[in-house]
Amino acid sequence: LLLPEIAGRPGAVDRFVREARAAARLRTPHVVRVYDVGKLEDGAPYMLMEYLDGKDLGELLEDRGVLTPLEVVDFMLEALDAISEAHALGIIHRDLKPSNLFVTVDRGHRLVLKVLDFGISKELDSRAQSMTLSGGLMGSPYYMSPEHMRSAKRVDARSDLWSLGAVVYACVTGTTPFLGEGIAELGLAVLHNRIRPPRSVAPDVSSALDAFL
Numbered sequence: 001l002l003l004p005e006i007a008g009r010p011g012a013v014d015r016f017v018r019e020a021r022a023a024a025r026l027r028t029p030h031v032v033r034v035y036d037v038g039k040l041e042d043g044a045p046y047m048l049m050e051y052l053d054g055k056d057l058g059e060l061l062e063d064r065g066v067l068t069p070l071e072v073v074d075f076m077l078e079a080l081d082a083i084s085e086a087h088a089l090g091i092i093h094r095d096l097k098p099s100n101l102f103v104t105v106d107r108g109h110r111l112v113l114k115v116l117d118f119g120i121s122k123e124l125d126s127r128a129q130s131m132t133l134s135g136g137l138m139g140s141p142y143y144m145s146p147e148h149m150r151s152a153k154r155v156d157a158r159s160d161l162w163s164l165g166a167v168v169y170a171c172v173t174g175t176t177p178f179l180g181e182g183i184a185e186l187g188l189a190v191l192h193n194r195i196r197p198p199r200s201v202a203p204d205v206s207s208a209l210d211a212f213l
Contacts, residue, residue, distance in 0.1 A: 022118040030082035054104035078113040087157040096163035097140040142176040173202040
């Protein structure tokens with residue numbers, strides 16, 4: 001349910017409905033399923049989703065510090081499966097981060113990653129109007145691409161790939177590619193600095209993975 005105090009904010013209901021419609025179009029098992037969307041008798045909007053039992057990658061990193069390279073590869077292949085289908089439908093996510101990548105267990109007792117929260121997704125179809133407020137900061141800065149930092153309205157599918165790369169970096173090093181005290185300093189770092197080599201902050205990272213990132 002969309003909380004009343006949030007529903008009263010400008011654009012909140014539109015974002016809520018947009019998330020439901022975007023996720024409902026995706027059929028990959030690596031996106032949380034949306035079964036229904038509508039409004040209750042009192043007008044409150046709701047979204048009926050599948051129940052997931054598990055933890056997101058952010059929680060796993062808090063528990064363990066880092067993940068193994070093989071774990072990260074498996075999880076990212078599943079995230080890419082979800083994102084590639086979204087991109088094929090003209091949808092970019094724009095807020096990929098560890099807390100939006102949820103790890104659960106399927107019926108075969110296998111770990112499965114599911115992408116959450118298409119609430120700030122943007123349809124690339126020219127007929128779709130951008131829902132982003134001019135000058136509004138959408139997404140999580142530590143995982144934002146440089147072009148997203150410059151203009152949230154002009155990002156395309158490549159921005160999602162950047163964000164997933166930043167997630168990989170965080171999973172194997174335990175920290176983000178760029179650091180900054182406040183959004184201004186972080187933005188300058190993303191726009192103008194080179195990514196810190198992973199092995200400079202996590203010596204156990206392999207040379208091949210270091211070169212990849």
